[in-house]
């Protein structure tokens with residue numbers, strides 16, 4: 181048996197936070213079944229994501245998959261003692277035209293298979309990349325979800341040239357803080373919006389050129405907008421783009437249904453581009469980028485696995501800046 185934090189019951193997606201967290205069980209869990217081609221990772225640190233909250237709310241997970249161990253991010257040691265970062269997407273790159281996230285049969289840790297909020301997690305042997313020694317366990321555990329998503333949004337999906345101006349909606353989220361740090365390190369001019377003055381100031385200290393209140397008129401139109409907030413910021417995102425600009429959307433924390441001014445989209449020839457996670461190769465390049473540039477994830481706090489409910493509660497209340505990491 182091992183210790184794990186698992187979701188055992190779905191709740192009404194609109195339920196209050198206390199009843200959502202009541203679906204979480206932290207306790208003993210069966211060891212992963214040995215399977216050919218899979219390896220068991222001893223988890224040293226596991227990043228917490230908004231995705232874990234969605235799962236707890238019953239969004240994106242079929243009832244028949246429950247109970248399931250939460251957690252899509254981890255760093256740990258493999259069966260040979262090698263230090264690795266877990267890649268949570270289980271897909272065939274060939275079936276996805278060279279991109280495993282586009283494999284129609286692609287599966288995810290914490291949805292289709294038990295996740296990383298556990299002392300040990302089983303993954304296909306190819307679903308790891310070496311952890312650079314320069315990164316701590318907690319830093320490495322933040323890369324496979326939020327940071328990989330930010331990396332792909334900025335460096336693949338946004339189609340930006342060096343020196344571009346980029347607006348990030350949301351100042352202190354796991355993905356938004358990664359976008360600011362990565363974009364600034366790559367030489368882009370990063371602008372952010374944030375609801376709280378303290379969080380806006382912190383984003384500037386991380387490398388944002390300027391920080392604005394949500395919905396503020398910007399000094400100039402931007403080349404691209406990075407969207408993970410959704411309905412609350414969508415209209416502002418489209419209005420902030422220069423003609424020919426691009427909004428890259430990877431999340432919708434405040435709601436996924438938003439009105440679109442189609443005339444603005446075609447008249448200004450805007451592009452709306454979706455983005456989800458990244459490839460295993462991109463995860464390896466992201467780790468190398470961190471080593472070369474010296475940038476690191478912002479870890480708000482590290483908690484014990486037993487405190488998983490506290491971690492998820494803080495994330496839901498919006499009091500976390502950057503990432504929360506669990507240590508089994």
Ligand SMILES: NC(=O)c1ccc[n+]([C@@H]2O[C@H](COP(=O)([O-])OP(=O)(O)OC[C@H]3O[C@@H](n4cnc5c(N)ncnc54)[C@H](OP(=O)(O)O)[C@@H]3O)[C@@H](O)[C@H]2O)c1
Pocket residue numbers: 228229230231234325326329349350351352353354355356373374375376379394408409412413430431432433434455456457495496498502
């Ligand atoms: N497609 C993918 O592969 C992928 C990967 C990772 C995450 N996501 C999604 O992206 C979203 C963010 O994930 P995360 O882990 O970064 O979450 P998080 O750490 O909880 O961050 C939430 C962010 O949303 C902003 N926000 C929340 N509600 C808002 C509102 N009503 N108005 C304005 N801003 C609001 C916050 O900005 P403030 O700084 O102003 O508080 C913060 O930046 C989630 O919906 C998640 O499911 C998708």
